[in-house]
Amino acid sequence: MNLSNITDIAVSGLIAQRARMAATASNVANAHTTRTASGGVYRRRDPVFRTDSIGGPFAGELVRSIQRVQVERVAVDPRPPIARFDPGHPDADERGYVSLPRVNLVEELANMKSASRSYESNLVIMRKVREMAQAAMQIGR
């Protein structure tokens, strides 16, 4: 275990949190999107995290227990879209209902806050690693 392992772990956290922020931004931006490339209404995205070992196959139990984070996949919301009555909308069905993404702005903003707090905590680690490296560099001066 050395200082560059710690940087790797913190970088994995920064990447994961940034993916979460990007997904949130996409959800907010597409809160009213009714047409997508794959057809149909936009569905909200949510990255799924999982742990990822930093050691190789011969690493000891301790090294295998200290894990970084990885975005496993981006989950697509399986819930049905919201049907809103709006006969004038170009994507309204024959009964006058439009399918709108099931995006809750309050939920997205809370998610964004949580992601940015986690992101900042990972930055604190990077700063601490730098301070530790500087202290180590002083040895022998």
Place this chain on the structure above:
Amino acid sequence: MSQILGGAIPHLETAMRFRIARQAALSANVANADTPNYRRVDLSFDGALAKAAGRIERTHARHLGAGGASDYRLERGPRGQRPDGNGVQLDREVVELTRNAGAFEKQAAVLTRLLAIRRLALSGEGR
């Protein structure tokens, strides 16, 4: 103590190795603060220093079993109360990280002074 001031240096080295390993464990907790069902990990110093003190045959820092990661005891936290089962409290981890990095820096400072004193003794300028 066979060497002047030198006896403390391997102990400090052991302590600093532990601080780095623990910093990695705490960093892993922060990185996984939003991973479902993640349980926090921590390392305890448990006997690592005592082992180092009792080891007189160590001739190289990289020899097997000398100050290696296996000297530390791994502790796993409980499952969290949050709906995603994550047991990490971010603020607590950041406080521990800061404290741990501070301990490392203190040990590095002491080591720096010890080496400076030894250099002074070797040069004979103190007379």
